[in-house]
Amino acid sequence: MAGRAAEPEVIWARPERTGRGPRPAYTRADIAAAAVRIADAEGLDAVSMRRVAAELGCGTMSLYNYVPRKEDLYELMVDAAGGEHELWEPGGDWRADMLRVAHQSRALMHRHPWLPRLMSPVYGFSPNALRYLEHCLACLDPLPAPYGTKLELIAMLNGIVTTYVTNELATAERTRSLPWSQEQENAMRIAYLGGRIATGEYPRMAAAFAQDAGPIDLEAVFERALGRMLDGFEPRR
Template structure:
């Protein structure tokens, strides 16, 4: 296909610098840090080759000498933030350790709200991501199961976190764009919902809201979701 290299390349398989010649002006860490700064401040769509080059203070064409494709920028960004994971000595309690992994990942995604958009197996095998996965498997050493099952568990936990944080971030973004207060919005929606439930057309929904009419504790919902995933593997 036009515009594609004849042979696919993984950026991590290429040496960062040639054995000879002058030292490059920028390292991959420099490029990753610049890209992450832009994404954190302006969103993922703002991360372009031109914008990153400007952040570094070099020409756009010069940046291509370091990073041939925008996808490589994403690889560098994912690896950089994966390096923020704390890799502690496993406690011996695999459930407690996986809960800790989940909470740490949630905090990481809130620090970098663009992160869920890039979460995919494509970016899952960078150096820091590999160290993170190895750490997760070390935490699961006491869990008597094949490695395939352990990898599924890690994927399920990450899936719950990604979905939950995605909803949190979407709510924050929507609230930010409202022309009125969140309280006003909620009051109108609750009033509408109340009328619909009182109509008798949704008896099961009405019963569910009657059963638990208090405010939803989203932290408790998050904990229950994680516990149920772990229960399913125990």
Template sequence: MTGRAARPEVIWARPERTGRGPKPAYSRDDVTDAAVRIADADGIDAVSMRRVAAELGCGTMSLYNYVPRKEDLYELMVDRVSGEYALDGPSGDWRADMTAVARDARGILRRHPWVIRLMTTGYAFGPHALRFLEHCMTCLDGLDLPGGTKMELIATVNGTVMTIVANELALAERARSLPWSEEEEQAVRQAYLASRLATGDYPHLTAVLTGAVPPPDAEEVFTRTLDRVLNSFVKD
């Protein structure tokens, strides 16, 4: 515990090095990179000052010279992976540009699934986050919407992608935890569903679910969902 700060502060406004003395053995970037590696390997719950210090080979208390609070470390981590956006464009086609942003976001969240647990609007002021928002607003420059609505569009796209990826990750984790194959699991569930539909209690579901219904393609579903989100912001 380092105690409560005398006043609120933003990690980005805090100098990396304060006071005199020898040059620090590590940088704030080193601390952040170590924390990201741990989270990628073992999840966000594995990230602690003690674990990060062990990763770097230094004393736990020395980390507070670089990052005063664990919440600051989380903010640094989120901003670090936000730097993985390509931010190509703008192309002049806001739909194409926001679709590219969404696909980038999907890839980032798949590589760093712990980000879903940490993402809040409070972490939107780091250098990479600000560049991301500026890029999106530039891509939306020709769209006839108030600035606040454009920010809502960006947030809605991000929230949609996070929801989709969270579901994808949960399904994948569930499949890994099964003591039998996914095909065996689905066969049992399909048989149970068929028995429920046969009761006649669910006529609308029966009309949709019976017959040869191919499994949905994840990429097609992602594209359709994103299109609907973008369409919802366009005036008739």
């Protein structure tokens, strides 16, 4: 994290092929597809340079001819997933179009649960990220606002989608991976929280848990969050 100095270039700036020497055995798309296949099937932690090389059928170190650092492999993966975004002709209702964008991003992240973890550097300017950004701007054409505001809207939307899907995935993961049932998990959680609450130090949390104990509809929560966020950009305020 600290002492890297040699090659700070972003991978999209270097050409995939220079024309000299033997032609490469694999394309970036091949490599990204292999990594995505592994991550989808076995989780992001299973994506190692050795494992991807094995999946491709080449030596481990050969991979470094295509991908100078592992971080760049991640960038390839994010770009490949971004390529699955379906881009349509905007219909003139920016709110509806942005909601559709958000739901599609959410579906994409549920299909590739490793995606949110790799999205922290927000803007990598990969080819598909540029296409996505341009499409969002096209959806926002009907909104009377400067481009700066539109970019802020897009950033905020992406942030909310990432945040909420991360939460959804963590919840699902907990539910699935534990050897107990969902009820046992909830019972244990309530027992622990109940013990803390019983101290009387947290009267409002006690009231909150007494008020609604039913299971929460995460999709509805997501929908409400989106709506509230988009409200903040309505021009007639």
